[in-house]
Amino acid sequence: MIRCIEVSLAIPDNEARTALATLRRLGVAVAALERADLYRCDVADADAERLVDTLRDCETVYNPSKHLMRVREDDRPGPGEVWIDEIGSGARPGGGPLTIAGRTLAGVRSLERFTAWRLFSTREEPAGAELVTAATETLLCNSAFQKAIL
Numbered sequence: 001m002i003r004c005i006e007v008s009l010a011i012p013d014n015e016a017r018t019a020l021a022t023l024r025r026l027g028v029a030v031a032a033l034e035r036a037d038l039y040r041c042d043v044a045d046a047d048a049e050r051l052v053d054t055l056r057d058c059e060t061v062y063n064p065s066k067h068l069m070r071v072r073e074d075d076r077p078g079p080g081e082v083w084i085d086e087i088g089s090g091a092r093p094g095g096g097p098l099t100i101a102g103r104t105l106a107g108v109r110s111l112e113r114f115t116a117w118r119l120f121s122t123r124e125e126p127a128g129a130e131l132v133t134a135a136t137e138t139l140l141c142n143s144a145f146q147k148a149i150l
Helices: 014-025 045-056 129-140
Strands: 002-009 032-043 067-072 081-086 108-120 146-149
Touching: 002 045, 014 032, 014 129, 032 045, 045 067, 081 129, 108 129
Parallel strands: none
Antiparallel strands: 002 032, 002 067, 032 108, 081 108, 081 146
16 A cells, blocks of 8 residues: 655744745746655555554654645646655665664655645636746755656
């Protein structure tokens, strides 16, 4: 089963604010911008719920005082979204069990970590594909070492 877990800030996100100001200064007309860490895992069905609990217990991934966590329905970006990952980040030389922050991820066959950017053309309306592409190519993704999933 593919499980996508999103961890976002419940406190003001200075990185997203700076990216929004920069996009506007560069002429990309984004009304609002949100950022989250996204973990996309291929996990055995029996271990899917335990995966959420394991990530919730990792202090370097999730802090209940400043983060929100949700399990996403889809394993692809939604409207107005782009997911950014480093090229080659999914490679795991040597195999063996997957770990994160020193904790073994039981039943997890693969793990990808993305920065998920959610763009809005108005305060409530997700940005269209052209606006997302413009923001991605202008600032959000450095194609020299990152890949974007639109």
